[in-house]
Amino acid sequence: MTLPITVVVDGVAMPGVAGQTVAGVLMGAGRLSWRTTRNGRPRGVFCGIGVCHDCLVVVNGLADVRACQRRAIDGDEISTEEQA
Amino acid sequence: MSVETPEVLVVGAGPAGLAAADAARRAGAQVVLLDAAGDAGGQYWRHLPAERPAARERILHHGWGKFTALRGQDVLTDAQVWLAERHDDRPPTLHVLVGPADGRDRVRKTFAPKALVLATGAYERTLPFPGWDLPGVFTAGAAQALAKSERIAVGRRVLVAGAGPFLLPVASSLVRTGAGVVGVLEANGWPRLARGWSRRPAELLATRHKGGELAGYVRDLVRHRIPYRAATAVVAAHGTDRVEAVTVARLDPRWAPIAGTDEQIEVDAVCVSHGFVPRVELAVSAGCGLDAYGAVVTDDDGRTTVAGVFAAGEITGVGGADLALAEGVVAGLAAAGSAASAAQRRARSDNQAFAARLEAAHGIRPGWTGWLGDDTLVCRCEEVTAGDLRAGAAATESRGLRSLKLSTRAGLGVCQGRVCGRTVEELLHRHTGGLLDRGRTESRPLAAFVRLGELAATEQVAEEKEPL
Known part of the structure; x- marks a missing residue:
C-alpha cells in the first residue's frame, strides 16, 4: 500500500506518494529542471546522492535544501526559486 | 549537551558499515551505527523506503539476502556528521545533526567513541564535456538511485557512458524500471579491457561472486539488445x-577522441560515470593518512594511521560490495578489540585484487581533455570553464592550488569541489607544470553543509562555508 501525498510547488498542487524525495515528486510529475544558475542555466538532479547540490529547492521557506535528499511530507510548500 | 561514549561508533550504513557494526556487536561491543540517509543500505543496497514496500525489490539487487540479514541492526538514520574534532590521545569527537536532510531544527548529538570505524563510501567522478550541465545529463549513480529508491526511469532513450563495470548495473536498473537504453559506451578499448579482466584468472575465481554479478548484467544487455x-x-x-x-x-x-569518428545520437537522457572518489572528508578531518589515489591507508586489520580509527569499504580504495563487506568484518572486529580469523582476512585480501584490476582496466587516461572546449564548464557550482582555468594559471603564474582556486573560483561553490575537485587539480597541474599542493581539495574543515542558525546554540563557532 502506498499513501498519496500532495505538495505545493510554486503555488501549484503536485501529487506524490509518501517516501518519495522532493526530487522524486518533481521528476515523477515530469519536471527535469527547477533551478537556474546565476548565468541562467537550468538545473535539476545531477548526482542524485546529495553530493553536487545542483537540485536545491526552498522547502517551507528554508532555502538550500537538496531535493534529492529531502523526503517530501504531505503539505510541504516547495519553491523552486529563492525569494529575494 | 551530553556526550555519548559508545565502545564502537560506525559512520556509514552501507555494506562496509553494516558488516563492521554487526561484527563488532557479535564480538560483544556496544555499538552505535549511523548514516546520513533515511535508510540503511548505502548506495549499493538503495531501495524503496518503508512507506513504499515492494514485493519484487530483490530483482534490482545483488546480495539482497545478505542485506536482509544485516539490516535488522539498530541504525541511527538521517544523522549527518558535520565535524570531527581531533584529539591527540583518542579517536575524534564527532558532532552530528539528526533530522530531515538540510533541515533547520535537527537534534544535535555528540559522540566520543573508544573506537571509530569510518565507512563513508565513495561518490562518482564524472569528467566534464561540453553540455554536461544540461538537464537530462546525470551521473550514472543518479540514474541508479532514482531507479532503486524512486522507481523513476530517467528517459525513454538513454545512453550510458563512461568507464568501468558500474555502467552495466546502471543499464540493468534502467531497463528494469522501464527506461529504453540505446547503448553502453566504455571509454577503454578491448585490448586494455582484456588485459585487465583476464590476465590473472585465479583472482577472478576468488571474486567469483563479482563475476556472477557481472554475468547477470551482461545477460540483461543481451536480452534487451543493448549495444556495448x-x-x-x-x-x-x-x-x-x-x-x-x-x-x-x-x-x-589514451582516451583522446579520434578525429573524423564523430556521430550524433538522439537521446533524452545520458548517464555518465568515469570512476569513483573515496568520500574521505571525515577521515581527513580525523588526521588519517591517504594513499596516492586519495584513499584512506589501512593495515590488515583496517587500522588507519590514527590510533583508534578504522576504515572499511570504498574509502580505503574502490573495490565493490564484496570487498566492502569483507573489510567491514575485519575492521569491526578489530575496533571491538577482537581479531579476525584467517578465513576472514583471506576474504579481505582476495577481494582487494579486484580493486587493482579495476584501476588497470578502467582507470581514467589523460587524453580525455581532448574533448574539452575553452567554454566547457568544469566547476558546475561557480560556472568556471576550462578556458578560465587555463587563463587563470597563465595570468597569475601561480603553482598553488589554493591561490588558483581563489582567483578562478573553481571548486569554491556549494558542493565544495566534490564534483570538480579532482578535475580542477588535474587541469591546473598540467597548466602550471606541476601544482605544489596537489590533493588539498579533499581537505574540508566541515564534513557537511551546515546552517549557522542551527549551530547558534552550540559552543562551537564555525563558519557556514569554509572558502577552501
Whole structure:
C-alpha cells in the first residue's frame, strides 16, 4: 500500500506518494529542471546522492535544501526559486 | 549537551558499515551505527523506503539476502556528521545533526567513541564535456538511485557512458524500471579491457561472486539488445533547456577522441560515470593518512594511521560490495578489540585484487581533455570553464592550488569541489607544470553543509562555508 501525498510547488498542487524525495515528486510529475544558475542555466538532479547540490529547492521557506535528499511530507510548500 | 561514549561508533550504513557494526556487536561491543540517509543500505543496497514496500525489490539487487540479514541492526538514520574534532590521545569527537536532510531544527548529538570505524563510501567522478550541465545529463549513480529508491526511469532513450563495470548495473536498473537504453559506451578499448579482466584468472575465481554479478548484467544487455561499445565516449551533449542529442566519438588508448569518428545520437537522457572518489572528508578531518589515489591507508586489520580509527569499504580504495563487506568484518572486529580469523582476512585480501584490476582496466587516461572546449564548464557550482582555468594559471603564474582556486573560483561553490575537485587539480597541474599542493581539495574543515542558525546554540563557532 502506498499513501498519496500532495505538495505545493510554486503555488501549484503536485501529487506524490509518501517516501518519495522532493526530487522524486518533481521528476515523477515530469519536471527535469527547477533551478537556474546565476548565468541562467537550468538545473535539476545531477548526482542524485546529495553530493553536487545542483537540485536545491526552498522547502517551507528554508532555502538550500537538496531535493534529492529531502523526503517530501504531505503539505510541504516547495519553491523552486529563492525569494529575494 | 551530553556526550555519548559508545565502545564502537560506525559512520556509514552501507555494506562496509553494516558488516563492521554487526561484527563488532557479535564480538560483544556496544555499538552505535549511523548514516546520513533515511535508510540503511548505502548506495549499493538503495531501495524503496518503508512507506513504499515492494514485493519484487530483490530483482534490482545483488546480495539482497545478505542485506536482509544485516539490516535488522539498530541504525541511527538521517544523522549527518558535520565535524570531527581531533584529539591527540583518542579517536575524534564527532558532532552530528539528526533530522530531515538540510533541515533547520535537527537534534544535535555528540559522540566520543573508544573506537571509530569510518565507512563513508565513495561518490562518482564524472569528467566534464561540453553540455554536461544540461538537464537530462546525470551521473550514472543518479540514474541508479532514482531507479532503486524512486522507481523513476530517467528517459525513454538513454545512453550510458563512461568507464568501468558500474555502467552495466546502471543499464540493468534502467531497463528494469522501464527506461529504453540505446547503448553502453566504455571509454577503454578491448585490448586494455582484456588485459585487465583476464590476465590473472585465479583472482577472478576468488571474486567469483563479482563475476556472477557481472554475468547477470551482461545477460540483461543481451536480452534487451543493448549495444556495448568499447573505446567510445560521449564528447558533447546538445540541447537548449534539456539534452536532446549527444555527439559520441571513438577514443584512442589514451582516451583522446579520434578525429573524423564523430556521430550524433538522439537521446533524452545520458548517464555518465568515469570512476569513483573515496568520500574521505571525515577521515581527513580525523588526521588519517591517504594513499596516492586519495584513499584512506589501512593495515590488515583496517587500522588507519590514527590510533583508534578504522576504515572499511570504498574509502580505503574502490573495490565493490564484496570487498566492502569483507573489510567491514575485519575492521569491526578489530575496533571491538577482537581479531579476525584467517578465513576472514583471506576474504579481505582476495577481494582487494579486484580493486587493482579495476584501476588497470578502467582507470581514467589523460587524453580525455581532448574533448574539452575553452567554454566547457568544469566547476558546475561557480560556472568556471576550462578556458578560465587555463587563463587563470597563465595570468597569475601561480603553482598553488589554493591561490588558483581563489582567483578562478573553481571548486569554491556549494558542493565544495566534490564534483570538480579532482578535475580542477588535474587541469591546473598540467597548466602550471606541476601544482605544489596537489590533493588539498579533499581537505574540508566541515564534513557537511551546515546552517549557522542551527549551530547558534552550540559552543562551537564555525563558519557556514569554509572558502577552501
